Amino acid sequence: MKIFSKEQIYKGDQLTAEKQNISSTELMERAGTQIFNWIHQRMQGAQVPIHVFCGIGNNGGDGLVLARQLVNYGYNVHIYVVNCSEKRTKDFLINYDRIKETTKKWPIMLNCEADFPEIGPDDIIVDAVFGIGLNRPPNEWVKRLFQHFRASKAFTLAIDLPSGLYADKVPKDENGVVWADYTLSFQSPKLVFFLPDTSKYTRQWEVLDIGIDLEFLQQTETEVELIGKNEMLTIYKPREKFSHKGTYGHALLIGGSHGKMGAMILSARGTMASGAGLVTTFIPKCGYIPMQSVVPEAMVLTDADDEKLTSITFDIEPTAVGMGMGMGLDQKTQHAFQKFLKSNEVPLVIDADGINLLAKHKDDFKLIKPQTVLTPHPKELERLLGSWKDDFDKLKKAKAFSKKYKCILVVKDAHTITVFEDKLYINSTGNPGLATGGTGDVLTGIITGLIAQGYEPLTASLFAVYLHGKSADIAVEDYGYQSLTASHVIDYLGQAYLDLFAKPQVQQKQEEKSGNS
Ligand SMILES: NC(=O)C1=CN([C@@H]2O[C@H](COP(=O)(O)OP(=O)(O)OC[C@H]3O[C@@H](n4cnc5c(N)ncnc54)[C@H](OP(=O)(O)O)[C@@H]3O)[C@@H](O)[C@H]2O)[C@H](O)CC1
Numbered sequence: 423m424k425i426f427s428k429e430q431i432y433k434g435d436q437l438t439a440e441k442q443n444i445s446s447t448e449l450m451e452r453a454g455t456q457i458f459n460w461i462h463q464r465m466q467g468a469q470v471p472i473h474v475f476c477g478i479g480n481n482g483g484d485g486l487v488l489a490r491q492l493v494n495y496g497y498n499v500h501i502y503v504v505n506c507s508e509k510r511t512k513d514f515l516i517n518y519d520r521i522k523e524t525t526k527k528w529p530i531m532l533n534c535e536a537d538f539p540e541i542g543p544d545d546i547i548v549d550a551v552f553g554i555g556l557n558r559p560p561n562e563w564v565k566r567l568f569q570h571f572r573a574s575k576a577f578t579l580a581i582d583l584p585s586g587l588y589a590d591k592v593p594k595d596e597n598g599v600v601w602a603d604y605t606l607s608f609q610s611p612k613l614v615f616f617l618p619d620t621s622k623y624t625r626q627w628e629v630l631d632i633g634i635d636l637e638f639l640q641q642t643e644t645e646v647e648l649i650g651k652n653e654m655l656t657i658y659k660p661r662e663k664f665s666h667k668g669t670y671g672h673a674l675l676i677g678g679s680h681g682k683m684g685a686m687i688l689s690a691r692g693t694m695a696s697g698a699g700l701v702t703t704f705i706p707k708c709g710y711i712p713m714q715s716v717v718p719e720a721m722v723l724t725d726a727d728d729e730k731l732t733s734i735t736f737d738i739e740p741t742a743v744g745m746g747m748g749m750g751l752d753q754k755t756q757h758a759f760q761k762f763l764k765s766n767e768v769p770l771v772i773d774a775d776g777i778n779l780l781a782k783h784k785d786d787f788k789l790i791k792p793q794t795v796l797t798p799h800p801k802e803l804e805r806l807l808g809s810w811k812d813d814f815d816k817l818k819k820a821k822a823f824s825k826k827y828k829c830i831l832v833v834k835d836a837h838t839i840t841v842f843e844d845k846l847y848i849n850s851t852g853n854p855g856l857a858t859g860g861t862g863d864v865l866t867g868i869i870t871g872l873i874a875q876g877y878e879p880l881t882a883s884l885f886a887v888y889l890h891g892k893s894a895d896i897a898v899e900d901y902g903y904q905s906l907t908a909s910h911v912i913d914y915l916g917q918a919y920l921d922l923f924a925k926p927q928v929q930q931k932q933e934e935k936s937g938n939s
């Protein structure tokens with residue numbers, strides 16, 4: 423799914439109005455009506471007090487359209503205008519008049535703290551104060567209004583995005599933002615719903631279709647994309663009937679050290695489960711027996727050293743290499759790693775201590791070949807890029823790094839973002855159960871396994887991150903967040919593959935009814 427920038431959203435509105443020969447007021451009517459339908463479908467006329475807080479721009483205008491429709495359908499509505507500026511938009515004013523025509527009175531004007539209404543914990547707040555047009559922090563009294571919302575504990579539904587949240591930067595003061603339970607967003611979700619600094623401002627979100635011009639939606643290139651099942655189905659490579667293990671590549675995993683052999687075992691199992699034809703591990707001698715015993719499917723090559731890697735030489739011809747898992751930071755290992763980077767011509771994934779070694783020897787950045795995949799967690803990313811001011815600054819630095827070295831950065835987090843040059847791909851799967859040791863090693867194994875099978879490094883990264891998260895989403899149903907382990911992610915990877923082709927339950931039921939399954 424494309425994630426449009428705020429400039430693109432404004433352009434889409436304008437183009438839609440032109441092409442469909444409708445006014446911006448009609449587009450606002452559609453937006454407000456979609457919100458009304460969403461609420462009406464769930465509330466079915468229930469008389470819970472609904473407090474609609476409208477700003478003075480078009481977000482406020484959406485709120486007024488919604489409020490009018492709620493009034494028309496007999497809901498218990500309280501309408502307020504948050505009078506924070508004299509500059510009202512045309513469509514706000516049109517709907518302000520329409521409210522008066524409907525209710526025969528003006529909405530309640532809020533000008534300061536003394537005007538705040540009482541809101542009960544079982545009431546509903548609709549936040550239509552600011553949308554994507556916010557360009558400066560709200561006034562102090564408006565901030566206090568947002569805190570009043572939060573203190574009320576009422577269910578808070580934000581229109582388009584929680585007020586006080588910018589579409590393209592991080593707000594400085596978390597008290598100046600509405601903490602929404604649910605956000606109904608137009609056209610596309612907003613990037614801020616997925617970033618660690620700003621995702622807390624809405625628990626859930628949903629996109630409402632307001633009939634924006636299809637050609638515009640299809641043809642506009644976006645910098646950001648949300649990756650879900652639909653995107654993955656288009657890149658999935660089915661298995662051929664007349665294929666053999668040689669068809670699916672030979673993955674080589676390099677890493678491990680005394681006490682950290684588990685990382686390599688998890689990676690190797692992840693690579694096998696991803697579908698690689700052959701897997702070889704290159705590890706220090708102490709890992710030979712554990713690896714052979716736990717992962718009998720994998721072949722094992724060993725370093726001359728017992729406990730760490732000192733010289734990486736082999737006579738196999740891998741189709742993809744994953745390295746760094748549990749590798750340690752010993753100087754001899756660093757030399758071996760550096761030498762390998764200089765000579766390697768095979769598509770490469772660098773993880774964990776591979777990244778840490780690079781970060782310690784920044785001169786080695788120049789050894790990163792184009793299309794190399796790096797999979798840092800937040801701390802490793804900071805070692806690589808230096809510190810950042812906020813998430814937008816982090817993404818800017820990540821894009822610059824990716825551009826400079828033409829590499830793919832898999833920025834791991836609750837919503838992993840894969841960065842390639844100017845593009846950001848946000849993953850939609852995964853859950854807090856993944857916050858446990860070894861899941862990163864499994865991910866590197868899967869990426870390496872997919873590259874070995876012929877996926878391009880960028881596609882392999884996106885698909886691996888998606889499958890890894892999906893597997894955890896399925897496994898968490900059986901294990902819960904706390905007990906989910908990296909091994910479960912491997913065990914459920916097959917389910918994640920199968921889920922790609924699972925029919926939605928509604929469709930399945932319909933087909934069963936018509937005998938069409
Ligand atoms: N396709 C769609 O998505 C549609 C979206 N709609 C809705 O429109 C808003 C965007 O509306 P807009 O009027 O551009 O912006 P806002 O309502 O967010 O803000 C209005 C103005 O408020 C001023 N402003 C900005 N920050 C502050 C502040 N801190 N305090 C006071 N005032 C502020 C600013 O104007 P200035 O001239 O004063 O700078 C804003 O322009 C979108 O989010 C949707 O909800 C359409 O209804 C339908 C199509």
Ligand SMILES: [K+]
Binds near residue numbers: 550580584
């Ligand atoms: K809002």
